[in-house]
Amino acid sequence: MPETEPSFLMAVEDVFGCHPHGTYVTGEVLQGVVRVGDELEVVGLLPTRRITAEKLGVFRKQLTEARVGQNIAVLIPGINRTQVAVGQVLATPGTVRPHSRLRATLRAETALGTALQLRFAERSEVVEATVHLPEGADASALDGPAPAGPALDGPVEITLDRPAVFEQGTEFTVVIQTRDVITSTRHLGTGLVVEVLD
Numbered sequence: 001m002p003e004t005e006p007s008f009l010m011a012v013e014d015v016f017g018c019h020p021h022g023t024y025v026t027g028e029v030l031q032g033v034v035r036v037g038d039e040l041e042v043v044g045l046l047p048t049r050r051i052t053a054e055k056l057g058v059f060r061k062q063l064t065e066a067r068v069g070q071n072i073a074v075l076i077p078g079i080n081r082t083q084v085a086v087g088q089v090l091a092t093p094g095t096v097r098p099h100s101r102l103r104a105t106l107r108a109e110t111a112l113g114t115a116l117q118l119r120f121a122e123r124s125e126v127v128e129a130t131v132h133l134p135e136g137a138d139a140s141a142l143d144g145p146a147p148a149g150p151a152l153d154g155p156v157e158i159t160l161d162r163p164a165v166f167e168q169g170t171e172f173t174v175v176i177q178t179r180d181v182i183t184s185t186r187h188l189g190t191g192l193v194v195e196v197l198d
Contacts, residue, residue, distance in 0.1 A: 007092035008032035008040065010074070011121060015081050022054065022077035025084055029072060032092065035065040042076070044088045044098045044165035045125055051076045053090075087124025089165050098163030101197035103155050106131075108174060108189025118191070120164050120172045126185070128161040155194060166193050 009031040016024040025042075034040070036056055042049045055075035056063040066072045074090060089096060106112065116129045133156055166172070174189040 006032045007095040008034045008038070008090070009092075009096065010034070010072070010090040012042075012084065012086055012088045012090065013121075013123065015084055015086060016073075017081040018075065019080075022075055023079050023081050023084055024073045024075050025090065026071065026073045027090075029066050029068050029070050031068060033065055033067050034072075034074070034090075036063075039093060040090045041093045041096070042084055042088050043091055043096045045085050045127070045162055046083070046088065048098070049079070049083070050093065051079070051090075085125045087119075087121050087164070096165060098165050099196050099198050100160045100163045102158050102160075102166065102193050103195040103197060104158055104172075104191045104193050105155055106174065106189060106191045110188060112174060112188060116158070117175050117177055118158075118160070118164075118172050119175055119185075120166050120170065126175060126177045127164050130159045130161075132157040132159065157197065158191075166196070168193055168196060 010029050011027045012025045013027040014025070016026070018024050034053055034056065036053060038053045040051055040053055042051055053074050054077045056066050057073045058066070058070060063072065076084065112131070114131045116131055117126045118129050119126055170193040172191045172193070173187060174191060175185050175187055177185045
């Protein structure tokens with residue numbers, strides 16, 4: 001075993017309430033090792049929260065630790081399922097910081113407008129965002145009628161209404177999400193983070 005293990009990182013892919021014990025979050029361990037009793041942070045989309053990994057499990061089997069590549073469930077005591085969201089990450093405290101401003105390239109087959117909804121991970125919560133075009137750029141790609149080709153294929157600055165976890169090179173999708181009897185999501189385009197601005 002190496003002397004220094006990499007910091008722990010897990011993407012939250014699903015959330016299950018477990019009243020009165022707390023909430024289970026599930027996902028793949030992307031980096032490092034987590035052990036029962038470890039202090040972690042839940043980061044992104046909601047205010048950062050310090051938690052304890054009270055139980056670890058996989059396929060109804062309890063674990064004492066989990067490593068890279070394993071899909072696991074982590075029991076977080078003392079919170080309900082509305083206090084954690086798909087698209088957040090569990091991480092070693094102090095190692096991950098969420099961001100609200102980025103520069104990105106966008107590709108779409110229709111005019112997007114300046115108010116977007118972004119999704120940084122599959123099935124994650126949608127984040128409202130505002131696009132700022134570079135000075136002198138043609139705004140018709142965002143606000144005008146849909147062109148024959150990609151609506152926009154160049155760098156733009158984007159501000160999120162709540163911070164999310166991403167880094168340079170992160171891919172995301174642009175969607176429209178509507179809520180009626182059921183929630184409906186339509187895919188509009190894709191984006192790539194080329195620079196984190198905060």
